[in-house]
Amino acid sequence: MNKQEILDWLKTEDADKLEKLWTTADSVRRENVGDAVHLRGLVEISNICVRNCGYCGIRAGNPGVQRYRMTADEILDCARLAVGFGYGTLVLQAGEDYGITADWLSMIIQRIKNETSLAITLSLGERDDADLVAWKRAGADRYLLRFETSNKELYDRIHPPLQGRDSDRFQILRRLREIGYEVGSGIMVGIPGQTYDDLADDILAFREYEIDMIGIGPYIPHPETPLGREEDRLNAPEGEQVPATELMTCKVVALTRIQCPLINIPSTTALATINRAEGREHGLSRGANICMPNLTPRKYRELYEIYPAKASCDENADESNARIQARIRAMGRTIGTGRGDSLNKTKAA
Numbered sequence: 001m002n003k004q005e006i007l008d009w010l011k012t013e014d015a016d017k018l019e020k021l022w023t024t025a026d027s028v029r030r031e032n033v034g035d036a037v038h039l040r041g042l043v044e045i046s047n048i049c050v051r052n053c054g055y056c057g058i059r060a061g062n063p064g065v066q067r068y069r070m071t072a073d074e075i076l077d078c079a080r081l082a083v084g085f086g087y088g089t090l091v092l093q094a095g096e097d098y099g100i101t102a103d104w105l106s107m108i109i110q111r112i113k114n115e116t117s118l119a120i121t122l123s124l125g126e127r128d129d130a131d132l133v134a135w136k137r138a139g140a141d142r143y144l145l146r147f148e149t150s151n152k153e154l155y156d157r158i159h160p161p162l163q164g165r166d167s168d169r170f171q172i173l174r175r176l177r178e179i180g181y182e183v184g185s186g187i188m189v190g191i192p193g194q195t196y197d198d199l200a201d202d203i204l205a206f207r208e209y210e211i212d213m214i215g216i217g218p219y220i221p222h223p224e225t226p227l228g229r230e231e232d233r234l235n236a237p238e239g240e241q242v243p244a245t246e247l248m249t250c251k252v253v254a255l256t257r258i259q260c261p262l263i264n265i266p267s268t269t270a271l272a273t274i275n276r277a278e279g280r281e282h283g284l285s286r287g288a289n290i291c292m293p294n295l296t297p298r299k300y301r302e303l304y305e306i307y308p309a310k311a312s313c314d315e316n317a318d319e320s321n322a323r324i325q326a327r328i329r330a331m332g333r334t335i336g337t338g339r340g341d342s343l344n345k346t347k348a349a
């Protein structure tokens with residue numbers, strides 16, 4: 001698909017055409033990665049953050065957030081829950097928290113690896129090269145860093161760099177692959193100022209950078225952020241601004257599956273948040289093959305408020321697990337066994 005074709009799909013409102021897009025994406029998904037939905041247990045290990053991302057509720061500049069960092073034992077308990085639920089992967093996510101040191105997290109990664117056969121994914125922001133290398137050495141398997149938007153000017157506006165440091169997420173993604181991580185990335189759909197042209201470029205970038213996993217979620221305004229307060233003013237001109245809707249997010253999921261048949265694509269929590277009744281299912285039936293049930297202890301969940309009213313915020317791990325597994329089975333899909341590594345690499349090798 002070339003850029004013009006992608007743009008045509010992003011802009012179409014023709015119901016028959018869209019039906020065709022959904023069925024094409026669903027069959028590409030089935031033929032390439034199968035019916036199994038792999039589960040990744042998500043643990044939000046800290047909401048402490050040095051950054052001031054314009055979109056994110058746990059940005060350093062939000063004084064209303066009560067900050068926490070989980071203990072090593074709490075994280076280990078989550079790993080045991082993941083094993084009990086039959087998950088193949090544990091995802092450790094946090095704000096950019098330099099209290100998460102190379103040594104401390106290496107010790108936790110080693111403990112998880114000694115005790116379980118879980119794959120470990122890290123999603124900890126733009127950390128120093130030495131940290132990334134240390135965690136790989138300790139046993140981490142994958143790293144998740146969304147580039148958020150491929151429009152550099154828009155990215156710089158919503159993601160101010162730390163003083164004296166450049167923020168080039170594409171460069172970090174290349175480096176992560178070099179270090180030996182399986183690499184995940186992704187975007188938000190409908191960022192104020194994001195145009196259809198930007199979005200088409202994002203989809204082309206997924207392929208160009210051979211990313212193994214792509215997370216795609218709608219942008220959800222958070223009232224305690226600059227972007228959440230000023231979004232109307234920052235929008236692109238009428239007709240060019242991408243809407244932050246479920247439909248647009250599903251279009252990007254479907255087009256991404258068609259462009260990158262072998263990669264892993266999660267049906268994201270943000271998608272499940274803007275359509276609680278069916279968002280999860282729509283993602284899975286329009287190209288996605290992964291879900292990330294939340295394992296974070298109940299008492300921390302509402303403190304990790306990157307956007308408001310996050311799905312699963314009002315559940316504990318048992319409830320999140322049971323609900324997601326039931327919904328997947330009700331769709332006639334199976335639960336993946338094993339680690340669910342990206343076929344992008346294994347098939348190509």
Ligand code: SAH
Nearest residue numbers: 055056094095096125146218219220306307
């Ligand atoms: N500190 C890590 C993890 C951030 S949370 C990092 O920066 O990589 C993971 C993802 O949540 C972000 O990459 C972003 O795409 C998404 N996110 C953050 N705020 C959001 C919002 N208001 N609406 C939708 N998605 C959001």
